[in-house]
Amino acid sequence: MKKSITSGLQLLAFCVAASTSAATSSLADGHLTLEGKKIGVAVVGTQHFWDREAFNGALDTVKKLGGEPVPVDGGRDNQVHADNHDILLNNKVDAVISILGDGAVEPKFEALKTAGIPVFTVDHLSPHGINNTTSDNYYMGTTIGRYMADAIGGKGRVAIFNAFEGALRICGIRSGLWKYVLQDYPQIEIIQPELAEAFANAPEDARKKTLDLLNQHPKGSLDAIHVGCWDQPAIGVVQALEEAGRTEVKVTALDGGPETLEIMAEENSPFVANVAQQPRKIGATAAMNAARFFAGETLLPQTFVEVKPVNGPEEAKAVYKELGYGELK
Amino acid sequence: MTSRTAREPRRFGVPSLSAMAGYLPLVIFVCLLGYLSVVSSNFLTFPTFDLILRQAVPTTIVCLGLSIVVMAGGDDVVSGGIDLSIPAVAVLAAAIIADQLTNHAASLAVALPLALMAALLVGAVNAMLVVRIGMTPLLATLSTSVAVVGIVKVVTSSRRINVDHPAVVWLRDGTIGGVSSGVVLTLVFFGVFFFIAHRTRWGLNLQAVGGSRDAAEVSGIPVSRFVALSFIIAGFAGGLAAMFILARGSGSTPGTEENLLLEMVLATFLGSAFSPRRVVTLWGAILGAVLVSALSIGFKSIGVNVFWTGCIKGALILIVVASASLSAKFDRRKTAI
Numbered sequence: 001m002k003k004s005i006t007s008g009l010q011l012l013a014f015c016v017a018a019s020t021s022a023a024t025s026s027l028a029d030g031h032l033t034l035e036g037k038k039i040g041v042a043v044v045g046t047q048h049f050w051d052r053e054a055f056n057g058a059l060d061t062v063k064k065l066g067g068e069p070v071p072v073d074g075g076r077d078n079q080v081h082a083d084n085h086d087i088l089l090n091n092k093v094d095a096v097i098s099i100l101g102d103g104a105v106e107p108k109f110e111a112l113k114t115a116g117i118p119v120f121t122v123d124h125l126s127p128h129g130i131n132n133t134t135s136d137n138y139y140m141g142t143t144i145g146r147y148m149a150d151a152i153g154g155k156g157r158v159a160i161f162n163a164f165e166g167a168l169r170i171c172g173i174r175s176g177l178w179k180y181v182l183q184d185y186p187q188i189e190i191i192q193p194e195l196a197e198a199f200a201n202a203p204e205d206a207r208k209k210t211l212d213l214l215n216q217h218p219k220g221s222l223d224a225i226h227v228g229c230w231d232q233p234a235i236g237v238v239q240a241l242e243e244a245g246r247t248e249v250k251v252t253a254l255d256g257g258p259e260t261l262e263i264m265a266e267e268n269s270p271f272v273a274n275v276a277q278q279p280r281k282i283g284a285t286a287a288m289n290a291a292r293f294f295a296g297e298t299l300l301p302q303t304f305v306e307v308k309p310v311n312g313p314e315e316a317k318a319v320y321k322e323l324g325y326g327e328l329k
Numbered sequence: 330m331t332s333r334t335a336r337e338p339r340r341f342g343v344p345s346l347s348a349m350a351g352y353l354p355l356v357i358f359v360c361l362l363g364y365l366s367v368v369s370s371n372f373l374t375f376p377t378f379d380l381i382l383r384q385a386v387p388t389t390i391v392c393l394g395l396s397i398v399v400m401a402g403g404d405d406v407v408s409g410g411i412d413l414s415i416p417a418v419a420v421l422a423a424a425i426i427a428d429q430l431t432n433h434a435a436s437l438a439v440a441l442p443l444a445l446m447a448a449l450l451v452g453a454v455n456a457m458l459v460v461r462i463g464m465t466p467l468l469a470t471l472s473t474s475v476a477v478v479g480i481v482k483v484v485t486s487s488r489r490i491n492v493d494h495p496a497v498v499w500l501r502d503g504t505i506g507g508v509s510s511g512v513v514l515t516l517v518f519f520g521v522f523f524f525i526a527h528r529t530r531w532g533l534n535l536q537a538v539g540g541s542r543d544a545a546e547v548s549g550i551p552v553s554r555f556v557a558l559s560f561i562i563a564g565f566a567g568g569l570a571a572m573f574i575l576a577r578g579s580g581s582t583p584g585t586e587e588n589l590l591l592e593m594v595l596a597t598f599l600g601s602a603f604s605p606r607r608v609v610t611l612w613g614a615i616l617g618a619v620l621v622s623a624l625s626i627g628f629k630s631i632g633v634n635v636f637w638t639g640c641i642k643g644a645l646i647l648i649v650v651a652s653a654s655l656s657a658k659f660d661r662r663k664t665a666i
Contacts, residue, residue: 046635075635078489079578079585083384087629090376103491104578107501167489196487200584 032291034067040088044100045076049257057283141177147273155187156223163196175228207236227253258325264316350655355602365627385622392614394566399609401559414474416589418567427490427581452564456557500576
């Protein structure tokens with residue numbers, strides 16, 4: 001009897017907890033609105049899957065919450081992206097969601113803040129922003145470090161494309177922690193100088209630079225190529241390896257959009273590890289955070305969106321399906 | 330685009346076909362700006378005008394350099410004067426200043442002269458290629474532009490360099506008499522360029538060289554020296570623009586030259602539509618730069634996709650060049666009759 005009462009109480013407690021959690025969750029989202037608000041959404045470019053998805057995620061959510069989005073696209077030019085914030089300031093928007101961008105945007109954020117316009121950043125931690133929505137970059141950096149080290153058996157020579165370590169904090173975290181992990185693998189040597197990929201036309205630029213790298217480091221003297229902050233250059237890296245018949249060199253990178261997961265899923269692909277992000281969810285979360293701010297809720301400096309580690313072709317296929325990109329054979 | 334030596338007599342009544350073709354780009358621009366004023370409620374406001382001027386600063390300065398080259402070489406795009414390397418020179422000078430200030434803790438007194446020297450050196454190389462070796466300016470400056478972009482990548486290792494030097498911050502945020510410091514300084518540079526080109530014997534000779542090289546040679550003007558100097562001045566203009574590029578971007582960013590090149594060519598040749606003789610002038614260049622900036626900001630304000638904006642700018646360059654060619658063709662036909 002006592003046992004059944006205890007079980008009954010446990011069940012009741014579970015039901016109460018479950019209903020409270022559901023109510024909180026519906027309250028957390030249900031009361032949010034951007035009705036009557038003009039929300040500027042600035043993105044550095046829309047050529048790449050990640051940028052486009054984060055942008056569309058933010059735009060769709062602003063619309064869903066009743067707000068009027070004011071979109072501006074930098075055309076993959078950081079300077080144009082920064083200048084676009086002046087236009088949003090001039091258009092007297094109620095808030096700005098700013099996706100990516102380098103140091104050129106900081107004075108623009110400051111000007112917006114001075115004008116009383118709250119800034120919600122995506123993948124750009126700024127002292128002038130209310131909140132930054134991003135992936136768990138710390139986990140991404142360490143995970144890809146471990147996966148790459150495992151892929152080459154804990155020893156060998158690796159090259160890294162690392163142009164943005166000093167320009168974007170998220171890249172500093174990702175490649176910094178990749179290097180931190182490699183400190184525990186004394187037999188892995190990072191080839192110096194590090195490579196610098198282009199911000200625009202990254203696959204073609206990386207293809208050429210990889211062909212040069214392969215000429216400088218003949219078979220047996222290069223074991224892996226890692227792209228420190230994203231994976232668009234990795235498309236060109238894989239192309240170059242295939243052209244040169246050097247697919248023994250392993251490739252690792254970060255972002256995990258559909259096109260790179262497809263490359264990873266190919267048979268004998270040199271592209272062995274990645275960490276997939278959820279850019280649409282990141283953009284949508286930034287818009288939700290803007291609504292939470294207007295509802296008077298307190299936001300933490302950063303909101304982290306879950307990532308999906310991808311180790312090998314089978315996981316690439318599974319994550320591809322899980323993230324709703326379709327099915328890979 | 331063709332060179333004209335003598336000022337055309339003023340005509341009244343029905344405008345000629347050549348005049349109509351010459352003014353076509355201007356008419357299209359005015360229509361576009363009119364449309365933007367109607368569609369975007371805050372387009373015709375002081376803050377927008379201020380923004381247009383501030384964003385036009387680097388383009389205006391490189392346009393001043395290009396105008397001098399076109400004035401000296403004639404405004405035929407293929408065989409006349411043109412310098413496509415100015416934006417790359419500006420980005421190189423910006424990279425040198427940023428590298429010196431941020432990576433080597435040098436003072437501006439060291440960084441700026443170093444950058445200006447590099448800019449002048451590229452100008453001198455252009456001058457040598459065109460005057461001594463006899464290359465067409467279009468190909469010569471395209472080649473140096475590619476080479477200079479390569480040097481920029483070496484200097485910066487293809488990485489962004491942040492700059493927070495007080496002078497750069499002042500150029501970005503400072504004001505003189507309520508007007509942006511960058512805009513005021515650009516007007517000063519314009520004044521200096523204008524004085525040199527239009528109020529000095531040297532400037533008049535420069536224009537004579539561009540108007541008709543043969544006539545200038547017959548008059549005893551050292552044509553080659555003027556053409557060479559025009560490229561060096563253009564390099565200097567690129568060097569001047571560097572500080573404003575740094576101010577605009579709070580640092581040096583690889584790839585800035587691409588957009589600057591597009592806007593420079595569009596603004597300079599669009600500006601010729603402001604001239605009664607439809608030739609490239611300094612006044613035209615500065616107005617052209619402001620118009621191009623207004624158009625960019627206006628399109629973004631009404632939410633036009635950035636790729637369409639690029640497409641429209643490209644089409645406008647085509648219209649500007651085509652209408653100048655048409656205008657010249659009508660002129661020739663009229664002369665033949």
